[in-house]
Amino acid sequence: MAPGTRQPTIKEVAASAGVSPMTVSRTLAGGVNVRPDLQAKVLAAVKELGYFRNENARSLRPGQASGLIGVAITNLGNPYYGNFALGVEEVAAKHGKRIVLGNTGEDCGREAQLVADFIGRQVEGLVVVPSGGAAEHLRADRLGDTPIVLASRQVAGLDVDTVLLDDVGGAYQGTLSLLESGHTRIGFLGNVPSVSTGQRRYIGYEKALAERGISPDARLIQRDQQDVEAARSAMERLLDLPDAPTAIFSANNRNTIGALKEIGRRIRSGAGATGFPAIVSFDSFELSEMMPVPVTVIDSDARQLGREAAELLFARLQAADSHGPSRMIELPVTVSMADR
Incomplete structure (x- = not known):
């Protein structure tokens, strides 16, 4: 369509x-x-x-707008995305609209069904944190006149309004901070390469290593973790290496929590609280200041990310030419040591 x-x-x-x-x-x-x-x-x-099945057909008069904005996120259990949704809701309320929130669980099929449900409810626009898989359901020929804004992640070949974080720069600065502390064996924990944030953050990690003449060691790279338990297992493999990494760059907070769970498990088993890698975490996480090892946090304002995405959407909804050139916004991040 x-x-x-x-x-x-x-x-x-x-x-x-x-x-x-x-x-x-x-x-x-x-x-x-x-x-x-x-x-x-x-x-x-x-x-x-x-x-798309029209769920609102019985309740809406002809020409009446639904007043709804569909918001699809990847993990409702991640507080980061809860704050993101609050940012979208804040802007929607300013425009007299409400949001309909759905969780995709990083699953492309669930995302496609959720978007179809949103369109069936005649949402006026979509804000989507994409799962990173096939994205035919997000293309204009499937959405028709319903505008869409992507947040946090890009989708290759999809030319739509997008709000990103400075993933490359943040990962570069975080990895550089480890290098400047004397670490040379720095592990990488990240999600699947098809997720654009994981790829962009790996580029930043690799860039910092390259500036110091260090080639990434494939044994130190773990890139397929989409949840905390998978990240814990990945950290276990890294710590069991004969020459384990002395530091870890973690590409998102779920990977960081998984890494810290494995460290905590070893401490409880009597391994002590020393000798574990220092960690740089992209994205803050719950109780980051109470961790048993030093944690440097690459932080961003999730609520601002949501606000920016919503502002782009409403600008598109109100534009005379709603199909004009796509826009890209990249928000800054900060790098700071968590309080100890």
Whole structure:
């Protein structure tokens, strides 16, 4: 569905699938009393036509706006994204709108379904922290006239308004602080390379090492952790190396918490509280000032990130040319040692 193109109807979906409109409605309502082969035809037609079920059709008068902004984040359990959502909500309220919040769990399929649900509820715009997987569901030909702003992460090939942090610069400064403290074996904990923040922060880490003539040691690089437990296991592997790293650069706060959980486990088992790597954490985290090892935090204002994303969205909603060139904002970060 290209920008400015009308939404396909249930009758058109039915015609494409070779079934009745009632069969389409029953399939979209859960498939009760609809044969699996017919459901498959309906769902294929829905995908091909870019149809979104209109959840608000009964409650909205013709031409009436929903007053809703859809916000998709990757991890509701991460306080960082809770503060981000508050920033979006603050700006939305200023414009007399409300937000509808959803969690994707870093899963592209869940993200696509959530966006479809938002469009079905006739949200006026979308703010999305993308999962980093395939993103066909975020493209203009699928969203039609619904504007979208990406926050925290980019998606390759998707030319839309985006608000980022200074990931490269922050990672560079954090890694440089470890190098200036005398560390040369610096491990890297990060999420999957397809997530743009993980890739950008790795670039900053690698840049700092290169300036000191140090080539990254593949044994010290752990890049596939999407949750705390995976990060703990990755830290365990690093600490079990015969020549373990003396410092760790952690690309996000979930990786940092996982690393500290493994250090805490070893301390409780009698390993003592010394001899563990110093840690640089991109993003602050709960109780960072009470950790058993020195933690340098690369911090940012999550609420400001949300505000900036929402301001871009409302500027797009209010613009005479809502399909003008995309805009990019990069917010600064700060590097500071947590209080001890």
